[in-house]
Amino acid sequence: MRWFAFGFNAFGQLLGHGSVLNNSDIVDVVKVINPTELKCHVDGSCCRQTSGVRASWSRRASLHSNDGGGLCLAGFNDSNETLLVGSRGCKDAAIGESYLILAFADSVESWDLNNNQKTPSWSMDVKTGKPLNLPLTPGGYIDTSPPFYHPLSPHLNATRLALGAGHCILLSAAGAVYTWGLGSHGQLGHGALSSEEEPRVVEALWGMSMTCVATGGWHSVCTSDGGDLYVWGWNESGQLGLPSQAVRSSQQCQNSQQVAGVSSCKAPPDEEKKEEVFISIQAFPALLDITASCEVKSADCGSRHTAAVTSTGDLYTWGWGEYGQLGYETSCSDEPRRVEYFRKQQMHVVDVMCGAWNTFAAIVKEEASASYS
Template sequence: MAVIPAAFTGFNVFGQFGNKQASRVHDFTEFGFNECVINSSTLIAASWSYTAFAQENRLFVCGFLTDKPNASVNIIAPDKIKQIAAAEKFCLILLENGKIYKLLAKVEANLEEVKFAATNVAPPQKRTIFGAIKQQTVETFTHIACGSNINVAVSNTNGIYSIPSKIHEFPKHIKVKQLVCGFEHAMLLTNMGDIYAWGMGLRGQLGQELLQTEETPVLLEALAGIKIIHIAAGGWHSAAISAFGDLYTWGHNTNGQLGLRVFKPNGQKEPTVFPLPQIIDMPPCNTCSVKSSDDGQEGEQYTECIAVKVYAGARHTIVQMNCGTVYAAGWNVHGQLGLKKLNQMCDHFERVPFFATIPNQLNTPNIVCGPWCTVAIR
């Protein structure tokens, strides 16, 4: 198994990143990313107080567990782990066999299989052209996500669950590509490029004109007709990337996490909530017009630098470009933006210098945002 460098920046007071522990909140803020070493197949999910690492069927959780810092727990799952998601008090684990387990953020905790509420409606019997009854598909799960007050899952039969209850079912031709959660809302991206959102929307995080709660998935009509390729859900804000490389953000902007200025040039405060998606102009990237190959020869020419992926923490947003350049905006009290300067927030997208040090930016790193941290896996 290949061992590769990874790096994190942000809150580490409880030793949740293992190799270093900060004695004070700001110990790592001015230094940007700190390197650690993990296996290339490792899955990472971060809460504000602990981090979960999964590889094959092993789950390792470290940080603030059972009211103690620097604690850890090592668990063997009954099958290979496909996905993990970290909430404040527990971690969700999706296995390759389609079952979902929960692990409380406690040293003495064990895996508990999540039980789902039974539906009262029996599925209709389907028959072949010869009249034989078709075998019913056994429902398993394909996606999970969780936040402080919402836990969701998607099944192989297109069932949408607010764990443990089923709240919606999409037609067969719709496939879920991505599922994400904020503190109180959930979003999913379909194979058609459409976004559906539900949950609490009082801070504009659902992308709807009316600030209200939605009990079931609702199409984000403001972006309907625009093919979306990647989405992110922050604490109370959301973001999306279109197939054209355009970045859209909406929701709460108290710390500039939408990439929109908090104050006007005259000092007047801008709106705090943007309920409808705003298209964001990214800074020009002047260093990626020409790339070089490993042998020093001139490589591929880029005529346009566009956004391809977006990630979000509690109040910060990270954008990854097709050339490997990474930009950050939002809350930076714990250094979660990876900028080599100590400021409380950055209300515009600024280039993160750490990613310019990666020798081959064409091999863009995977990025994971916790509420108060950012992790890059190269």
Template sequence: MTIDDVHAADEVRAASRRRRIALVAAAMLTVSLGAGGPAAADPEPLASTEVAFTQVSAGATHGVAVGRDGKAYSWGYNIQGRLGDGTGESRLSPVAVDAADLKLDQVSAALSHSLALTTDGTVYAWGAGSQGKLGDGAVVDRLSPVRVQIPDTEQVVSVDAGKYHSLALTDDGDIYAWGAGSQGQLGNNAKVDVSVPVKTQRPDGVAFVQVSAGEQNSSAIGDNGVVYSWGYNNRGQLGTGSTTAVSVPPP
């Protein structure tokens, strides 16, 4: 074999590597939406459509995203209905959440439940309903979205799903909380679970502008730029300078 033959073979191998890299990159940039199937085997999609996404949230074992079409799509482990597609089947590729009539703006995925916020400020939830974390007045699992019982007079602007509880922020700076409350993480000065949202107490003269729900603690930013935290504090997760738990945002 001549030197020219060696160079030609190297070029062929290099071109083959470039083609493989390009194919992998294209696959990463495109999400195919199919009918899905059990997670034990890669399903054969019944149809494939490219969807551009505007927002995504990763839960412990599943993911949820909002498409530019205003629909929610989910994938992953589907025990307790956490994908919200009306089934209990896990999915290796995204499937539409069973909410065809809703125009969504934001989603939030947690351990075993998910939240969605519509463009008109209404909140929906699905998945595991234990401890009341779906906020629909019950403690049962939901395979499809159900409306969270926040008063119709409220306009919600963002949501965040914690491990066992959930938070919603309204346009006037209030927080509604529901689900597990045994560590004071709901911020209503009580330590009980609730299946219907309750208002978190807020310091006088402060409107909240952002919220975040953790495992057994919650945090929010006020319009004064201050971070407020409440709930479980065994590791100092409230950032208050102590390990004392509090059940309302501090003044």
């Protein structure tokens, strides 16, 4: 499986510093618009195959499945991609601006990214016969500083957890969705802008089995086992795929400047205005139709953008795109739009993962797509 990346690269987390693009001169690329394949290199030689990617705002962690596994770091404080000491055999990881969490078959470790350490700053043995996937730990969830273990009610039977800027979303084994934390932008989906200290079921989704949950900075999404996508929270940059006044105003301004060559934007006369309904905050889950011909297989969120993979192997993105994190040239979009690069290259997208300001897509060649549909 090959991974492609696009978006924010100021710390070299996508391409590294001093990259060569299209046989051009060596440059430090801050904004990567066209999807570019990730190449894992350590000490100048090709490294292991990438099986998964985790990202924060300034860093990327690449998981490797062959040769005993392991994890490579790129981005802030890592001018070139480096293999983390002691990561061999890790099954999953979660990365932030301060800490890196590694999950092994029988333990969890926390590494302080601000110190050049050779050993973890905190660790915990895990007694479980099942594979451990982060950011979830058995019966608990991650906080900002170690030790980060906090017990959850046993009845939740959690299978997946996603963390936003100040809120959490949990998927239970029964397919129910629970949220808690900061709710000021409707990101909890309970219909109010208040916060919740303990996990609370999203009643609007009750009775529908969900298979995937994800959070952005202040918005949330989930997919059902029937291939439907539900969105809620803040829509300031169109990250919900719903009509956004800020996005439409920005687009009208850009169009006016391009057509008329003006330096400022003027509102149209009252008689020319069309009444539109804009959504700044969506406090209840809303069903978002991306295409009528296919289902949504998975989705993920950046800080203010969203990406979804369809059953046909296409990748759709929307929201804030100032750094190229949508895979096409635009400052923002409140309408899901297909990333045409993969279709033109006859690539079938099978997974997507978003950093705060960038996007990573896993692909296979289209002739092998039948086994992934």
